[in-house]
Amino acid sequence: MKTLLFSFALIIISVNIMAQDRRDAVAQQALSTYKQLQAAQPTKNENVRDTALWTLGSPVRTAIVQLDKLREYKPGDPAKNLIMQSEKVIYPVINSRTKRMAGSIALERKQNN
Numbered sequence: 001m002k003t004l005l006f007s008f009a010l011i012i013i014s015v016n017i018m019a020q021d022r023r024d025a026v027a028q029q030a031l032s033t034y035k036q037l038q039a040a041q042p043t044k045n046e047n048v049r050d051t052a053l054w055t056l057g058s059p060v061r062t063a064i065v066q067l068d069k070l071r072e073y074k075p076g077d078p079a080k081n082l083i084m085q086s087e088k089v090i091y092p093v094i095n096s097r098t099k100r101m102a103g104s105i106a107l108e109r110k111q112n113n
Helices: 002-009 020-039 069-073
Strands: 010-015 054-056 060-065 082-096 099-108
Touching: 020 054, 020 082, 020 099, 060 069
Parallel strands: 010 099
Antiparallel strands: 054 082, 060 082, 082 099
16 A cells, blocks of 8 residues: 555655756656665665656646635536636656556645745
């Protein structure tokens, strides 16, 4: 069970991301760190164990629905008004041999205060 939980663990890195290529470069750097962390924790799960075979999948943008907006929603209103694009992008970490997910890396835009 621990292996299963770890295999779906997220590494969340707060960075200020301006362009897709910069985000991809940061994700590659995070993948390298993730591989080092995983290599230090032995496991029998081959998807997680074979870190040399890990690659990044296509990034997935996330969205959220705020509870207050959901409570205000009335049937017939456009549902698109409920959905807010998040600043988080998730990259699946794929084992290139088994084609299974070994984990994920989430990047989130740092908010300027």
